[in-house]
Structures are given as C-alpha cells and as structure tokens.
Amino acid sequence: MPELPEVETIKQDLQKIITGKKIIKVCVHNPKVIREPALKAFKKSLEDVTIKRILRRAKLLIFELSNSLFLTVHLKMTGQLVLRQKLSTNPELVEGLVYPGGAKNSRVAFHLAGGDILDFNDQRLFGELRVVGDWKKLKFVQSLGPEPFDLTYFDFRNMLSKKKTKIKPLLMDQGFISGIGNLYAAEILFGAKINPERSAQGLTEAEKARLYKEMQGVLTSAIKHGGSSVDDYVRLSGKRGDYARFHQVYGRINEPCFVCKTLIQRIAQGGRGTYFCPQCQR
DNA sequence: AATGGGACCTGCGCGC
DNA sequence: TGCGCGCAGGTCCCAT
Known part of the structure; x- marks a missing residue:
C-alpha cells in the first residue's frame, strides 16, 4: 500500500x-x-x-x-x-x-x-x-491527474467545485489528483475536519482551504518521516518508515480520537475501509 | 458522470 | 488443531 x-x-x-x-x-x-x-x-x-x-x-x-x-x-x-x-x-x-x-x-x-x-x-x-x-x-x-505539490490552491478549489462525488473517493481518484491512497486520504480528511461522505462541491471555501493545507502538510510530514510502515512497506535499507506513529484515524477503529475521545469509526466507501472521527469530522 | 462490482493475488486473523 | 472464509487496497475493466 x-x-x-x-x-x-x-x-x-x-x-x-x-x-x-x-x-x-x-x-x-x-x-x-x-x-x-x-x-x-x-x-x-x-x-x-x-x-x-x-x-x-x-x-x-x-x-x-x-x-x-x-x-x-x-x-x-x-x-x-x-x-x-x-x-x-x-x-x-x-x-x-x-x-x-x-x-x-x-x-x-x-x-x-x-x-x-x-x-x-x-x-x-x-x-x-x-x-x-x-x-x-x-x-x-x-491518465494521471496533477501531483499534489504541483497544484495551486486556485486550481484545486476549482476542480473540487466541478465534482459531485464524495470527497474521500475523489482524493483517491488518480485521474483527479495523483499519489494519494486510502491511508493518506483518511489522515488528510481528519486534519481538515471534513467528513469523508461530504460531496466535493458542497464544501465551503474555508473547508477547501483546510483540505488543501492538510493535503500538503500531511504528505510533506509523511515524507519527512520516511512514510508509513503499516503492512509490507519498508525503505530501501529494509528499515521501517516512521510516520505511522502520527496516524490519527487510519486503522484505529473503536479507539478513542486523540482530540475528542469519541471512538473512531470505520465505514465502507467504494469497497474500501474509511476511518474517521464522527465528532471532529463534519 | 458517477457508482458498484469483480478481477488480479497471497497471507493473515477470525469463527467454528 | 485445522479448515474455510473474509479482508487488506492499487489499478483496470465492465456494467448499470
């Protein structure tokens, strides 16, 4: 993964x-x-x-x-x-x-x-x-969409406003933005305090701005820590990546949210597991 | 356009 | 102890 x-x-x-x-x-x-x-x-x-x-x-x-x-x-x-x-x-x-x-x-x-x-x-x-x-x-x-780091906020915002899709699957859509998968989509949405079921075009300007900021921030931080070793991923040296200790929601079903203590939920979206905090993410 | 499902694979953890 | 089953999710492909 x-x-x-x-x-x-x-x-x-x-x-x-x-x-x-x-x-x-x-x-x-x-x-x-x-x-x-x-x-x-x-x-x-x-x-x-x-x-x-x-x-x-x-x-x-x-x-x-x-x-x-x-x-x-x-x-x-x-x-x-x-x-x-x-x-x-x-x-x-x-x-x-x-x-x-x-x-x-x-x-x-x-x-x-x-x-x-x-x-x-x-x-x-x-x-x-x-x-x-x-x-x-x-x-x-x-078929790939733009790299997250090559995308201006202006373009991101306009792209979102054209899409009725739920935001979580959209973030994972490689033709929309490329590079984000199931784990980081969940972490980015938590950081932006956005419920994964929200429609992309229904997001407020402030929410879109938070989403953009979190997308850049979470990915940058994850790279800085060598990625997340949750399953098989290891680095070239065989060492594990260090970012999993910063995960807020991914894989944390029924564990208390670090912010509000509400239990993290897992729902299925497009056949994939989506983890989120129902209290923090609206 | 959007959504849902199956296919590709294997190992793991679960219930019985 | 062992067996069968569902699940994990990146991408493609087909159906609705």
Whole structure:
C-alpha cells in the first residue's frame, strides 16, 4: 500500500545509493511481474546498463538508464525495493537490513556491479515492472491527474467545485489528483475536519482551504518521516518508515480520537475501509 | 458522470 | 488443531 510519501521515500533512498551503479545481471524469479517487453528482451535491455537517475510520478518509480530506456516500477500493494548490500560495501547501512542472508518474496533481483543486489519483492504479485522508451507515454501515466505539490490552491478549489462525488473517493481518484491512497486520504480528511461522505462541491471555501493545507502538510510530514510502515512497506535499507506513529484515524477503529475521545469509526466507501472521527469530522 | 462490482493475488486473523 | 472464509487496497475493466 505504498502511496506518494512511501514511493517518494524510496525514490530519495535510491537516488542516494543506486545512482551511477551498473546492473550486471537480472534474475527473474517470477516472470508474472514483468509486464513488458517479453522476458528475454526485458533482461537484455537492463544488463550492462547504468542507472542515471531516479524519478517519481504519482506512485510510479522510474529508473532512467544509460541506454536511454526507462525501467518503471509500480509497487501496487505489497511491492518492495530492498537493497541487499555486501557487508563490506557500506557498514553503517547493514544494521537496518531485514534479510542480510536472503530476500523474502524476491521476484526480481538486480545484481549490481560491486556485489550489491537490489531486490524487487512482492508477496501478492500485483506489482508491475516495465522497460519502455518513453515512460510518459504509458497509458497509466497519461491518465494521471496533477501531483499534489504541483497544484495551486486556485486550481484545486476549482476542480473540487466541478465534482459531485464524495470527497474521500475523489482524493483517491488518480485521474483527479495523483499519489494519494486510502491511508493518506483518511489522515488528510481528519486534519481538515471534513467528513469523508461530504460531496466535493458542497464544501465551503474555508473547508477547501483546510483540505488543501492538510493535503500538503500531511504528505510533506509523511515524507519527512520516511512514510508509513503499516503492512509490507519498508525503505530501501529494509528499515521501517516512521510516520505511522502520527496516524490519527487510519486503522484505529473503536479507539478513542486523540482530540475528542469519541471512538473512531470505520465505514465502507467504494469497497474500501474509511476511518474517521464522527465528532471532529463534519 | 458517477457508482458498484469483480478481477488480479497471497497471507493473515477470525469463527467454528 | 485445522479448515474455510473474509479482508487488506492499487489499478483496470465492465456494467448499470
């Protein structure tokens, strides 16, 4: 369930540690996660290639390669990118490794020059790896709405006023705004004191302003703390993200609201669990 | 346009 | 102890 803050954290970790490294061998343990091109071509287009730069768009990671192709990685729900480092390479990072010996649910292993291995782990096999000539032309990328941090309040406000939809599913709609998932939608709405069932266009100006501020604030803070490790998400080092201790509502069904002590409720919205405080969020 | 459902998957926790 | 079931949620796809 990595969302924007988790993917951004991994991006920054990768940027620091993987940039400039050469991939010498690609071991595919489960070809299901390779979406394009076919397996043989996929491996061939990655071997003996250097990673130049790491980019992120919404929840998608993009590796810019020295052969002018791009490797895109979507973690979906249980995907992980974890670095298994040779003990001698970087002693200070070894401490946080979850599996110095072997990788759990490794589906693809990228062997790097120097001996480190970058594992793509994915318990549920929803994750998607692609090598493409132009990642911006991917249908998925074309369908994405703006990044939360690229959006002005003026535009946000006007976008909301055109939508009758309930605000919670709308925040999670990747074609509307990209990068926000179930967890952060809930936390943002709590911060803005808005009930998840409210219609977008029915929000007052003050509520829209609070929503915008919380969207920026919650996401920024979550990135600062390395994201939320609630299920499988871990950072490149294998360490957990630290933001879960700031969660106000997500996963807190029947626990007292930190603000008013009312019990946190969980309702179903579009097949997904929505956590909120019925007292604070009106 | 908006909404609801199923599909893709696997592991976990629950009730019996 | 074991079994079956529902649930978790990112994205796509189809139906209404």
